Amino acid sequence: MTAAFPTYDTMIAALELVRAAPLPLAVADAGERHVLEAACAARRAGLIEPIFVGNPAAIEAFLRERGERDARIVPAESEADAAERSVDEVVSGRARALMKGHLHTDTFLHPILAALRTTQRLSHVFVIEMQRYGKPLLLTDGAINVAPDLATKAALIENVVAFAVTMGIAAPKVALLSAVEIVKATIPSTLDAAALMEMAAGGAFAPAILAGPLAFDCVLSREASAVKGLSGPVPGDADIVLVPEIVAGNAVAKALEYGAGATLAGIVLGARVPVVLTSRADSLQTRMHSVALAAYHHHRCGAGAERVESAR
Numbered sequence: 421m422t423a424a425f426p427t428y429d430t431m432i433a434a435l436e437l438v439r440a441a442p443l444p445l446a447v448a449d450a451g452e453r454h455v456l457e458a459a460c461a462a463r464r465a466g467l468i469e470p471i472f473v474g475n476p477a478a479i480e481a482f483l484r485e486r487g488e489r490d491a492r493i494v495p496a497e498s499e500a501d502a503a504e505r506s507v508d509e510v511v512s513g514r515a516r517a518l519m520k521g522h523l524h525t526d527t528f529l530h531p532i533l534a535a536l537r538t539t540q541r542l543s544h545v546f547v548i549e550m551q552r553y554g555k556p557l558l559l560t561d562g563a564i565n566v567a568p569d570l571a572t573k574a575a576l577i578e579n580v581v582a583f584a585v586t587m588g589i590a591a592p593k594v595a596l597l598s599a600v601e602i603v604k605a606t607i608p609s610t611l612d613a614a615a616l617m618e619m620a621a622g623g624a625f626a627p628a629i630l631a632g633p634l635a636f637d638c639v640l641s642r643e644a645s646a647v648k649g650l651s652g653p654v655p656g657d658a659d660i661v662l663v664p665e666i667v668a669g670n671a672v673a674k675a676l677e678y679g680a681g682a683t684l685a686g687i688v689l690g691a692r693v694p695v696v697l698t699s700r701a702d703s704l705q706t707r708m709h710s711v712a713l714a715a716y717h718h719h720r721c722g723a724g725a726e727r728v729e730s731a732r
Contacts, residue, residue, distance in 0.1 A: 424555035425547065425589055425659060428683070428709050431716040435467070442469040443715045445696075446515035448506035449499055451478035452522035454700075458707035459519070460488050465708070467715045471515050473506045499523040500530075507531040510693055517714050519696040525563070532691055540690035541565075541575040544697060545583060546673045547685040547713055553640055558584060558592075558660040562669025563686065563697060570612050573662060574619060579689045580660050581628040586720050594625070595639040595658035596632025597668065601648055609633060609664035616662075628660075629653055636661075636672065677706075685709035687717065694718050 426434070447459050450472040456479065459470040472479045473494040483490065494509065496502035502523060509515035518536075520528045533542060544563035549556050560580045565572055577594060584592040596613035603610045613633035620630040631654035637644040642656030650656075663669035676682035684706050688695035694714035698707050 425558060425584060425587060426716065427549060427556060428685070428712055431712050432465075435712075435716060435719065438719070440715070440719050442466055443517050443694075443718050444469050444471065444515045445517040445519055445711070445714070446471040446473055446494075446506040446509040447519045447521050448528055449474045449496065449502040449521035449523040451475040451482075452700075453482065454702075454704070454707075455521040456482045458704055458711070460486065461704065462708060462711040463488075463491075465712075467711050468517070471506075471509050473502045473509070474521065499527045503528050504531045507535050511535060515693075517694040517696065517718060518691075519711065519714075520698060522700055525697065528697070529564070529688075532688075532695060536691045536693065538690055538692055540579055541572065542688060542690040543576050543579045544686060544688050545580055546669070547687070547709070548673060548676055549683040549709075550676060550680060555659070557640075557658065559669055559673055560660070560662060562663060562666055562671075562673050564666075564688065566666045568665065570615055573612055573616060574624065577616065577625050577628070577630075577660075577662055580662075581625055583687075583689055583717070584659060585627065587717065588720070589659055590627065592628045592659045593654045593657060594628050594630045594632075594660045594662060595634045595654055596630060597636060597639065597661050597663050597672075598633035599635055601634055601638060601650060603633065607633075612664070631655055631658075632662075634658075683709055685713040687713050 445468040447470050451474040462468045463470055471492045474496050476493050476495050479493050494505050496505050543561045546559040547556050560576050581592050598609040603614045610633040638655045639658045639661050645655035677684050686697050688697045694717050696710045696714045698710050
């Protein structure tokens with residue numbers, strides 16, 4: 421176990437050191453150029469063995485044009501058909517992970533909810549690498565759960581804490597995001613933060629350490645936290661930030677990416693296999709980081725977890 425979430429470079433080095441086999445990954449609606457470029461780049465890096473689900477003519481033309489080697493192609497006639505057939509590849513055992521291609525998120529997730537969900541709630545985590553912060557920051561949920569109530573927020577924390585522990589953090593530090601650091605009846609997120617803190621005091625979310633409500637400056641900055649009279653292990657040094665709703669989460673992640681040069685990766689938790697969920701406008705770098713995250717998580721959860729841990 422370590423004190424911080426692994427970076428992209430750390431994950432790649434660890435997978436190379438243990439000679440992890442490429443992860444069989446079904447790419448839903450894979451006929452678009454940016455999707456194919458990312459999947460082929462990830463295959464060349466040894467991260468995955470892609471299964472392309474979509475328009476065979478478009479996929480085959482791209483592979484020929486780029487001189488890429490052949491891959492399994494599963495024909496699909498529409499976005500919905502591609503999503504269904506991708507899930508079928510997992511159910512059959514041919515794929516052990518999924519990746520969203522050029523289709524809408526709700527279409528992609530529908531068959532996953534029907535066939536691959538576990539007892540956990542489906543939730544999304546951004547892994548954000550910022551040069552000035554010094555370690556990756558996990559943000560949930562900026563992509564799936566729109567306006568989570570208190571019970572849903574508790575489920576999101578349970579998901580992301582279990583994920584962080586699996587990935588190597590012994591005691592994840594969770595910041596509960598709001599606009600202020602005091603509980604105010606006029607700001608619902610502060611009321612939820614107070615309730616979550618009470619749950620944590622009773623032993624929920626162990627081994628995580630929670631703090632909140634916190635404004636975003638106190639999530640990242642010890643100096644800002646000190647000025648506001650905040651102390652403890654979480655303010656200014658969070659591993660995880662729970663956002664109050666999807667707009668805040670998506671805006672924070674995209675602002676850090678486009679405005680501050682952060683690198684993002686995205687993964688869905690709560691399914692039977694790792695699910696890579698990226699935006700249709702995401703860069704090759706974001707897609708590569710997301711695939712690496714899924715591959716590393718798969719190996720952390722599998723028989724190779726001890727070998728991967730020893731490589732870190």
